[in-house]
Amino acid sequence: MKKIIISTLLTILFWACSNKTKYSYSVTVSAPEEYPVEVHEGWLMDDQKKFICSMPKAGNEGGGWEYDGSKAGQGGSRIPYHLNLTYVAYAEKKFYTVDADLPVDKILEEFNKGFDVEADHKVDGEYPLVHDTYNTFTIGAAPGGVIVIWLSAGHHRVEICRLQAKEVFVDVNDFYQNADDENQQQFFDSWFKIAVPEATQEEIKEQGIPFGLWDNYREKFNYRFVLNPYDEEDELTGYYNINFNGESELTDDVKRANEYKLNSIPYDANLYFKKYFTEIFFNDKEMLEVFNTLKSKHPDKPIDIIITPTFMYNDMKVSVKCEDEEIPLKKYKVEGVWGG
Template sequence: MEKENGMYIKLKIIFACFLFISVQACNKQDKMSRNENTKFSYSVTVSAPEDYPVEVHEGWLMDDQKKFICSMPKAGTEGGGWEYDGSKAGQGGSRIPYHLNLTYVAYAEKKFYTVDADLPVDKILEEFKKGFDVQGRKKVDGENPVVHDTYDTFTVGAAPGGVIVIWLSGNHNRVEICRLQAKEVFVDRNDFYDNAHERTQEGFFDKMFEIQLPDAAQEEIKEKGIPFGLWDNYRQRFKYRFVLQPYDDKDVILTNDIRFYNGEQRFYLRPNELAKGEYHLAAIPFSTYPMFTKYNTEILFDDKEMLSVFKELQSKHPNKPMDIIIIPTFMYTDFKLSVKCEDEIIPLTKYKVKGVWGG
């Protein structure tokens, strides 16, 4: 009996050791797997709407262990547009950022702002993993096949009123991650600017307002003020699609590169994807670059017109999807656009056709 008990105890010990080793191996494998799936290299940029320039004072990104990833790029004044990434200045990382700290000056408002906030890491990781399809650089049988890729830029956009929007972008694709709120903060101009010329704080702001803003923007702000809230309006989403109505029924949209006023961008590469005619929930379009069978064009939209038309149609036809109809003239010398919802059509008048190519 004692031998049997001893043998039983030995077997239990051996089994426990085996179980412990197995669990450790699984944990190690799982950890390796997680590490492989949570490292995505990216650059960090800061951007701002056109005519509302900002400049970084200081800031950084941290990971889940509160370890420093990188500084926010100090690349001078940024204000190239809400739809574009700012200048790359050698800052970036590969660990998923969990926390953002950024202090910057908004020259149009004559204020410093700061934002110190956690980031939606699950959303960031999800979008990195999801990625997008893009045309490959290596040709196969004379063509560039569609390949899968992911984002390579982490952009922090700063709009008037302390509006902060985070995007991931890369190769004709850009997705919004979150919206944060910065608050006004005092930063001595001598701590920010090395050559303040002994100006007062107010004198510094007044001079930089004149230097950094175009004359037309200065006059617009002096006369009408800053349109606070506009960039949150841009984030409103509607369900719509682009529809081609050609005079030749054989023509189709092969690809479509669309930028949106909320800063996002989507490149629809596959004709069969577009042929499905699916509606997508998106902000109002900033531009569309459709490629047809023989021709391609670029069309810019007016933000006020698109918001007005979309909201009018949605008030009359709640929750119904809309079509942006593109009608080419003969030989594609021009295009007529309108928005349709159910049986109602509103012509667009303020868009601009930048050009028509091909033939």
Template sequence: MKKIIISTLLTLLFWACKEKTKFSYSVTVSAPKDYPVEVHEGWLMDDQKKFICAMPKAGVANTGWLYDGKQAGQGGSKIPYHLNLTYVAYAEKKFYTVDADLPVDKILEEFNKGFDVEGDQKVEGKYPLVHDTYDTFTVGAAPGGVVVIWLSGNHNRVEICRLQAKEVFVDVNDFYQNADEENQQQFFDSWFKIAVPEKAQEEIREKGIPFGLWDNYRERFKYRFVLQPYDEKDVILTNDIRYYNGEQRFYLRPNELAKGEYELASIPYSIEPMFTKYHTDVLFDDQEMLSVFKKLQSKHPNKPMDIIIIPTFMYTDFKLSVKCEDEIIPLTKYKVKGVWGG
């Protein structure tokens, strides 16, 4: 009898652990806004090298580096172990392919870690925090064959890995029905004009494609946001932060923010902090943030930095600067999109 009980418990434990390795997700493909791509073919495979799903063929992908692509009914529940993807990069006039194993432990760790979100049901007049996890697996393709994988869901997005695609030849007749009977170069030239925004076309002709930019976005710095209110009573209650490397985190717990802990993260793209009475939306300039952060780090190696937020009287505007030890550099290229509340 004892052996039966032990066997039953082990079986239940096995299935409990097994359940934690299955997470339902959709699959999307994205690209920087001015550098669109389109899927030719691809798929995800599991640990047995069995097909999970195809990569979504949802037309031109240009939703932006910080956002997921269009959903086209592709997804799975098994942890993906391998990615194969071939796509056309219209701004570069090239096809790329990536065929690589994925960091399974990292994917599983992030799925299990998840994040907190506001629940749907009120309790004593408030929406309590509930635990949730990611529901989207996104493959981002940037110039130079840079491929980045993220998991995302409900104001949270985490980078899984960075892969390198290689240029490959794909006959245009295999890619799409070539009604106009274009050759390879004619196909690339015509779709460069169709898919790439005119302003981006001009910049590419004048300055070329900024290869390496998306890897620069992936550099991490140790910093935090610090509010310096004029009445010394206000605090940051929540903060929705997007980063230039495509990640996002929604800090919902005031006690978590009150700790003032430093995070190792990419440069910020935007913040939406909520204070006691007001909230705002601030956009950062990528080149300014990279320049300021790198300048301070070169003069103060390995020292953490503070992004200081100073509201003007009655919160009509905000002044921002970056501080490292005793040095402060004012920021000038950020944009305050608005201030609400009061």
């Protein structure tokens, strides 16, 4: 009877811990490196329409779509139900605003699900896996008013939802305290030159802004990485993968590392083998073209990204294969191969 009571109490405790409704998190705002934004004002509210925190005002945010923005002391522990954010998009010379409810069930699901990571201490000579969860709530702003929200922590990042911001007028004097001697257009023109990288300025003048690209990044394909070793003894043992849609995942489980999974195209893949590991950066346009070509010609068939080491693992050749069709990639970059 005593064992039954203890077992029941442990079950109740586990259920309570895995179905929490409060999680501590920081709030950040991010943007693609080429298309920086800056927060004007905004906040998160809970289910009682009570204020949780303001949006962080940390200056220009353009650290990359795949990364969290600057932490500026904003955050909370109550699950956010509503987002309000107004920001300036320097490359577009516009202010945008988004005022929307959030998918609370999805947020809670991902917080509760979390992920497994290695503990920071050894048990019986090894680092055991322990359960952890997300600690950062990031709002990403891309051209065209595209808003994507992620939860992240360490090497793990998951998309929560996609929202649409709309253009709004904000008097530059309300946004920028030193703008008294500038009108709206002068403000936009000067900060376009200051905040937007020169190479991007030229691309915008010649080709315009690639609206829709960040929604294309969100398309998912059923694929995996496959090692093609020359000695037939090596294998993929794990990976840390950052995708163009902003999601990322770390696994050191051999079985999971070799399974197909629905993911967006990879941006940065750290691939671990028995003795070596490599880091490969991919080109977004090439990957979208190759993956969409194979998907249209081989509907519902899984795709392999094949990694073939050269002699003595000095370099890596990469191709993408679906059924009997294999396409060599040309625009990837092997950052390095280490180990041995």
